[in-house]
Amino acid sequence: MSTEDSYDAPPALTEAMICKLPKVVLHDHLDGGLRPTTMIELAEKVGHTLPATDPDALAEWFVTSADSGSLVRYLETFEHTIAVMQTVEGLHRVARDAAIDLAADGVVYAEQRYAPEQHLREGLTLQEVVDAVQQGFDDGVAEAAEAGHTITIGTLITAMRHADRGVEIAELALANRDRGVVGFDIAGAELGFPASNQAEAFAALRRENFPFTIHAGEADGASSVWDAVQQGTLRLGHGVRLVEDIVRPAHESTDHAQLGRLSQWVLDRQIPLEVAPSSNLQTGIAGTIAEHPVTFLRDLGFAVTINTDNRLMSATSMSREFNLLAAEADWTLDDFEEATLVAAFGAFAHRDVVERIVAEQIVPGYEAARAEG
Template identity: 50%
Template sequence: MSTSSALEAQLRPLPKVSLHDHLDGSLRAATLIELAGQIGHQLPSSDPEQLAEIFSTNADSGDLVKYLETFAHTTAVMQTAQNLQRVACEYVEDLAADGVVYAEVRWAPEQHTAEGLTLDQAVEAVQAGIEQGVESVAGNDGIIAVGQLISAMRQNDNGDQIVELALRHRESGVVGFDIAGPEAGFPASKFSAAFTRLAEQMLPATVHAGEADGVESIRDALVHGRAQRLGHGIRIAEDISISQEAPEDQDDQDRAEEDAEDLIEVVLGPVARWVRDRQIHLETSPTSNLQTGAASALTGEARAQLQEHPFDMLYQLGFNVGVNTDNRLVSGVTLTGELAAVAAAFDYELAELADFQINAIEASFLGYEEREALSAHILEAWQ
């Protein structure tokens, strides 16, 4: 067994937290093929392994727009209550098999009404699937809790309507709100009134920002979106400057060689300082960030490597970071695999990986008592 495989085997049963995972990007390949066949939707392949490989290859383009094209296939089969319920149930079962004990799954109901479902019926179907999945996991002596994050699509003009939808279902599975879709050109300020409504009703929000656009998008998410977490958020690194002071003489040069870290100067810009000092959680998804070009936007290279992802820099500087999958099928990942990958890239021990779980659970939209109980459970298991 390889070192990576051995680490994944060690990590898989440990309790984990997933805060940034899209339902429509996380179907089982076999289920997608079956449901597509029922409605006559043409897929690139009818073989589950080959289809998963095609999706992963397409995702690995370095372009967010191309990455999102895959979702035309997944949303096509998620237009009925029966299919939504099945996809949600299997999603929960797959999370549990990956060791996830708490998750917040995001999806956009407005993308699932093409066959006549109302927005409310779509939310109810997904909730029924989640509850069915939780029961299935419990029947196998497992435990998992999953909340819905209702997303509004940035490019559409349905923000107010989707906020009211989320508020109607806050007592039946919905734990928060999100905006998704193309970031550049569709700022959170477009939804300012909707975010104000959320704040008045005290339903929390996370905002996709700092993935396909830069620091000003993050600022906008914080100011107009009242974001309590940032979806990805890695381009906050653009507001951080790191430089090394030049030694003034030979004695300084000798000392510098002995203790180079003392000569490194880190300056946080106002947005980065706000995010770091207020411990606003960054829902990073390392593999997805490489695939969509979010990391490359920071390195200036055509393709960034995981070692070049700003995750470790942000962690070392005290930012509140977490590890997520974004889209399990589309990106071809699991949370266990993502944790193993960052451990290998940045030489993390189990203690650091446990930190990311605690960061996530404390940034979750659960109540205080529930967060405390889950934190204790996670720490006990990881230690």
């Protein structure tokens, strides 16, 4: 290698360098990211029995239970997290912790999603749930700043796709659009509950020019992605089974890939894919990070973003996801910067907010990493 070639070579990524990189996470569930210590404390207060009362043992239980290859069983773990998020105190504590933990991991912008309808068991109203979560985020952001970490958080109000409250939850999101809520989502069991079941809710959001994303292409195939696109989604939650609409000849480069009508549409319009590699392995998308379609989709030019999905269930963080992609799929600093910028400009925050974060945090952060390397 010549001196000129080596000058342009990207720096070798280390765990310490990755930890410091500015990150953007668009797909992270509030009820999937609890600290085990927090769960234990809250469970004791509300009288809920957990599978374990030692923090390490509890953390291991969640990973083992989620690591089944079944989305249905994966979703069952949420019964315990949701059980301790039925009071103002519990919701506030979990949201505050999330802001602090994400900021400490280098996340500069996060969209946190949760379903208010799942937190009404002890008599809270939908609006009281939203208020408690928002106050928790505000307090967590302030505490993170005191520790030297600047993070901006927007919330996505989620409706459960198997329920019949989509319009009501969409109206809740709209009522709080200037109070921290930046978008809408549907989540839960994907197979058998197509996005079109919530068509009325999506129509209401489109009338108000309010952004939404849809879980699609995780537990169901390309047809689910097609359905989400038909509803007008601006992003795809996971979306990785879009590869079912792409023919890739064995041992050929991406130049020989043949895209179907759906995948071509998503590519041409650069609809961001909210990919969560570790979570996808748990739900059977791929066997290893190296085999995960995220790298193939990136190489084809899709708008790929990297996410955590559920930090507790996957025992993960944004830094861990980056480390796995670097170690097992040869992702470079340039790859991570591109995915981070795609995520930033695909965020539902207002443009001026995104441009400030990019100019003041993301670009300088990557420049510093290159200088360090």
